[in-house]
Amino acid sequence: MRTIRKTWGEHLADGWIYLTMAFVIVVTLYPFVFVFSMSISKPIHVIEQSVWLFPKGFSLGAYKKVFENEMVWRSYYNTLFYTVVGTAINVVMTALAAYPLARRSFSLRRPMMVFIVITMFFGGGIIPMFILIQELGIYNTRWAILLPSAVSAFLIIIARTFFQTIPESLHESAKLDGANDISILVRIVLPLSQPILAVLTLFYAVNHWNSFFPAMMYLPEQKLQPLSLYLVKILVQNQEIMSEGMLDSFDRALYAIQLKYAMIIITVLPIMAIYPFLQKYFVQGVMIGSLKE
Template sequence: MKVSVWGKIENNMLNVFMVLIILITLYPIIFVASSSISNPVSVLNEEVWLFPQGFSLEAYKQIFQNKMIWTSYYNTVWYTIVGTTINVTFTVMAAYALSRRSFFARNQIMFIIAFTMFFGGGIIPNFILINNLGLYDTRWAMVLPNAISAWNLIIARTYYQGIPEEIVESAKIDGANDLKIMYKIMVPISMPIIAVLTLFYAVTHWNAFFNAMLYLPSPELQPLQLYLMKILVQLSSEISEVAGESVVDSLPPLQLRYALIMVTILPIISVYPFLQKYFVKGVMIGAIKG
């Protein structure tokens, strides 16, 4: 009986703790969203604490009048779609090959791949490599150098190792080659891990800005996250480029920043709750079968 009472107390304490964590996590997002649509005067007077004070969409209107926002948005979508497609394709192909016991060099190759998780060449050697390959200041500098993530490859390989070898052997008896087995058998039964990889890679590409800062000096190739970083770091001179001098006089620069933040994070926030379970499943795959 005492154990049951203490169990209820622990559950209640855990629930309270989780509610506090949720509130702490949500408050910055709610504050930014409220500030972006509040009356500019209320934002300027710092009257917004949680919910909007008044209502105004002028900040969003002025932001979307700038063509660089649309260009950056297009670049981010392009990098996310093309990059994720390349990432998932190469990762699945490599993971399947390295999971087969018939592949004699799989352990040696996995050691080399795992080694890259702890040791890297550094920024300068990577920059020289990108430049020598002719990828500097091109879109491919954002998607080709990181075509495969070592961690995601390990997760996918662990998943494929859990698939019985008898399935592959039966397909080979029927005359199927490795390529046909991969795309006709393995891909359909591995949609859960493909969904995990797609989510991991898509979020990474959507939030990427560091490689763009190093390899993309041309503004017309830069993603939205890098443009947002410039807005957040620089002061009114950069705000003027987004909205114009007349808008800076009528709108608080901080409200323009809040609106731009919401424009940047809203797409990924909208889909993330529906795909959260795949993150958990991906972690469980690596934890249980690893």
Template sequence: MKLSTGEKVFQVFLILFVIILCITMIYPFLHVLSISFSTPAEALRPGIHFYPKEVSFFAWKRVLTTDTVWQTMGNTVFRTVVGTVLTLVFLSLGAYPLSRKYLPHRGFYTMFIVVTMFFGGGLIPTYLLIKSLGLINSLWVYIVPGLLSTFNLLLLRNFFMGIPEELEDSAKIDGANDMRILFTIVIPLSKPVLATLALWTAVGHWNAWFDAMLYMQDQSKIVLQLFLRRLVISAEGDPMLPLPTNEQAPEMVKAAIIMFTALPILMIYPFLQRFFVKGIMVGSLKG
């Protein structure tokens, strides 16, 4: 197909825009990564850092040999893995019956769930509820309160509604019950949307820190992101990982802990990204 002059100019500007956008996203990572592997003098040098001109492993050694870093990493991995798995299980158990036409009062239940997207109790009532449930200083406080997302539940429900009912009818003729149909037919056919929801949930758990600041008084149970926040916003760092003196460039340690925190989720994302667009588009077709 032959393009007009205007269309060619538009494509050129579009390509340039995308290139500039990619540079603005990639450069911060390169800058931080370069600082984390630089010597103190190089880290304190103003200007653009694409790569370390003088390599030093001081910051990474400092981070990787700190027990608190691995302890908080373990708490973060626990909430991410367990929280994501349980969320997918409960989303599936909730979305499947809502997607079936034979569920009595299905419209009422759906509307009742949708209302929770627009109204919330607020911070203080939520804290009192968490306290009354005995979740303060418990690792389960990271998982139980956010176990179900209304938006994700509706997205998965819409995807389930798109699965042909004939598959379910044939399975029932063979004697399968609803639970067996869900786990042997519906869920295997829902890999794109489940992978998308897993990615959203995992990233949300990995980046979360506010709930740890509110509900966790035991410092041995805080998550890596809260530890990172304390380290970055404080000039002296966290008491569990004091920053070096100015002569030793504390920015090196800050950069190293930032990269240490970001790399695991960045490594997982490419494996689930191919399901991302397909899962969103298919799950949003039916209302």
């Protein structure tokens, strides 16, 4: 088999691409490696700021102190609840909205798409939304986090475009066999839509896991607040993780900085661990769902 030899210009271009990608990888990974190293190094090295990449010594004391805090566990539970329940609501609502909009037989699909697109450019703002949450009676309840973000206009469009790639003949055959629209959606469309469902799940789950502003606005009760808001209070507002009496003054000073790094790792690690399992569906679903045949 004849091989195609690259020119010097092509070799230089490949080398430049490899160097650029290596630089991007280093810039991207360094903050994670640094934060992780700071969280497991011995506290004295963290205080001295002598850790710049790899950990110095080894200590899990910061993680132990963090998990001794009851509010961390409570916030973790809240985040898991909002992520799991919220993502389930999001995916169901998005699929139910996108499916009829993808059917040519639905006469109102164009006007409905216009209304959906308008919501991407215009919004009521924070104050009207706050008043709406209060008038609905869901202020300071879990529904204040789940209902306002039940569906995304952008992801409806992505899912609709994906559903349009499913051959119309499948719908017609199912109709001839006596299936209704719900049966077609559940038994035919959704099993063929695993890539876009994975995309929706990943987008919504990451958004719920990282979201803190709605909780800051609508959840004054601390026992309902997610882990991301607790992390904001620690990093931005300098709220101490340990309550009075849990640490003596020496340990409090020793772990003051390292506890923040440990909290960052505890917050971001679960969502980072999920992504590799959805990556293949994520790439495929975004590419298919972003192009219309």
